[in-house]
Amino acid sequence: MAGVAAGLADRLGVDHVMVRLALVVLAFAGGVGVVAYLLLWAFTPEADAAEGAEPRPPGGRRQDLERAVAFAFVVGGTLLLLRQAGVWFGDAVVWPVALGALGSALIWTRADDAGRARFARVASRARSPVEGVLTGRLSRTRILLGGLLIAGGMAAFLAANNALVAFRNVVFAVVVTVTGVGLILGPWVWRMGRQLAEERRQRIRSEERAEMAAHLHDSVLQSLALIQRASTPQEMVSLARGQERELRAWLFGRSGPSAHDLLGTAIEEMAGRVERLHHVKVEAVVVGGCRVDDRVQGLVQATGEAVMNAAKHAGVDALSVYVEVEPEQVSAFVRDQGKGFDPAAVPEDRRGIADSIVGRMERAGGTAVVESAPGEGTEVTVRLGRRTP
């Protein structure tokens, strides 16, 4: 009341709830508690305001527990001593109160201490179940046990005062009332719960739909609008093809952060880029897969150059890209069925492009071969050895 219990609790390092309960129990033991309270009030030095505000340094969980148990033993011992000394209101009163106090202590002690609860979670694996009961990690067990102790205390008190019969009637009345209320409100509560779950599902679904609508709006509707404005059939076809590629990637989950550094995705992106720029169909087939590091990136770029080259010069509307990842090497083939050329008598501009593909592959540590003959189409083969990990 006057901060005595809190002061004492701070000094002893136990929970102030426990101290208060102990004083109450002792008060029933012939008024000793009241006397003790008054004495302590008189002699306990007034705590410094600043000191009082300062939170008690968090003791270890085990230490806290030991202190609490020790304190309980001290109080119990005092009770026995007082009983022996005759300062006693009688067994029928004191023991039930003590039981009830213990139950309350179990339930209420530092239930609000979040830090302790966190600590308990971390340490929970190492602790015995009994300790678990006392920490709040197993708060349900704690409440149950505390409740049983309180109920035991109440029953003992009532039995000692021959009031058990009346109590039974009260319990019966309470049970009937609770059942009645449950019958009235139960279905309503249940329906509320179901409605909440249903609303939640609806919300998730509508969010998904909104996301899909946004995607279709940004991609498919835009492409359809562009197709209507397209002036040439080639432009129309390439718009449709680019959109198809994009939609396919979206539907079949090729996109996503993890897929971005995969070879298959890189090749598909490259193929899509050339399709958009040059209005040719690029059929890309990738067998196997690997991550795209700097060297593989070089292979992708060289392949891209070969594809671009074929798209510009071969005079075809479709070409094939085949990439295979084997344990020891990565190969890429760019094939067109176009007019081809005689590698011995190439014009300067094509020589330059072929050189840049070969040069790029050599820098990446691989090889590039260009095979062609007039009227036979062209195939560029690039290979890159894979470092053994």
Add this chain to the structure above:
Amino acid sequence: MSAPTHRDTVGPPIRVFLVDDHQLFLSGVRSELGEQFEMVGHAHDVPSAMAGIRATGPDVVLLDVHMPGGGGGAVIRAVAPQHPEVRFLALSVSDAADDVIEVIRAGARGYVTKSIAPAELAQAIRHVHEGDAVFSPRLAGFVLDAFAGEAPPRSDPELDQLTAREREVLRHIARGYAYKQIARQLHISVKTVESHVSAVLRKLQLSNRHQLTRWATDRRLV
């Protein structure tokens, strides 16, 4: 497509049955193929396809992979046992590997995508009608992927492994070569190329390699 080699059809035109739930596509293909083939009928779902194929007895069925009520695989499994003479060619917008493999394993002689050019589609129908397998570059890629790596333990190596030659033929298909070009590259006859492809198709249909059903979802290949 893999084999734009032209063969002149002699005798009666090939009788083609179309199965697709997409009405627009159905009429588009009908008008494209109508001049070269006899279009005996069409269906838009599994039950009507089964009834229609049984009633008309076509030479080749063009079959959509995705349909309400079971898909192309279900049609093949229901019809093929009583009508072994009917050939199936799968046709789909879905390039999902497991869909494609599923319909091939059910008994289709080949697979082409719906973006295929009309002339190539006509060629594929002729090939299938003659009993050849039709592998698009993409299907060849799927098969190479499915048969990559070691064969599973306690398996039949005849069925669960591709020979080096079959692998080479498939690679060339994936690279965009036609059968005739492959034959020249590998110094073998076109007939030999076709027999290699048919052998691969048989393995694809009979192999127990667990990857055939699982690898597609593992690798998320499209």
